[in-house]
Amino acid sequence: MTDIDEPAADLVRFNRATMAYDRTPALENVDGRVVAGEAVALVGPNGGGKSTLVKAVLGLVPVVAGSVTVTGRRPAAARHSVGYVPQASSLDPEFPVTARQVVLMGRYRRIGRLRRPGRRDRDAADEALALVGLTDRAKARFGTLSGGQRQRVLLARALSARPPILVLDEPFNGVDAVSQEALITALEQAKGAGTGVLVSTHDLTVAQRLCEQTCLVNRRQFAFGPTEFALTADLLRACYGGQAVELDAGRLVVTRG
Template structure:
């Protein structure tokens, strides 16, 4: 990451601490990502992963340091950024179809009160098709399975054609079919130049998907390629009260 010029970085954090009401949740963050890189934020519950993602969106203030996102301040880069939250505020009982949810991702392009265009409808169809949900476009969001809903939310984010895509625990409660569909699309987006930042508890998924790992727990403990960051010693230091076991080449965290 060190050889990425600041001017060319999709994400650049230097000496950053972030938090709420002047109280830091996360400190010592130094990140530099090039376009198309895949960053996994790894750490236990309460480590600050979601807070860091929200700071990239400009929703949580920086207490120290500097940050640029796509060459802009986080707030000004928000229109170029897609976001898949850990829990969506969309009411499952609200009478809206999968296609209508995905169309919400186009609103910042077309405006809330303007009619949709052919290009918007095509973007929605393509996003649903990429996630294997073309046949579910007319179904109510609330009747879909948890994995299907997560795929719809990802389709909503990619329909906006973001340069940077943020995903907060995108695989929580997701079935194997949905997980594979999501992984496939994320790899395709990265190959096409979209920068990815996702948080996850799954070390195996982080190792398989990301080319850069940021290990967090109140502060940044390590950042770099998976082979350098997801080591037993580093994980023990970052996770503190967890034991580490290595089984068949896989690193496992065991709650103590």
């Protein structure tokens, strides 16, 4: 990939940040950063603040203490620097567009909504589809794709704009093994091109494979640092209220009980 915007030293910086809804803190004292060419896993139980932190990076949740900056600016002023990838299940699969048309939508952040996509935009869309392994499905209607394929199309849409930062909300939930591997491969290539990645996930194995850093949260920050030190059984038990266990071969999972 080429033509990525010039990144700042810290693409995203959390400086003892506290986010709130209606003045009630939802997530407190987050301190860490996302840098170019690395991925940060955002890990924690449901309701623990992962979505709140994602929304803070997008400028959709107020920061009531400390600060969050994106490429050195307030998040609301830096939205064009962020490629956001929602869960595929949040979109209407009946929307009558092809996979390629969905990916082309990502180019509007560069060309504006009033301009028609040109050759360069179509090439960028095709390149992004190739990165997620869906060149052969470019003309397929979005709603006919599997859940995993739709998630890959949404990643391609974000990649087509070539942003310095990717923010992904639970992209691995419910996807098949082939799509999971395709997503990981595409994100690794994006990192290699200098993109910073913040990915919310419950899949600790994926976090260990993909992410150099992990932010562990449950209403507050439990850890923010190298993944091998953040995803320990002790820290996971503390964060998940004693629900974390370690299985064979060092594979960490979270269970109830």
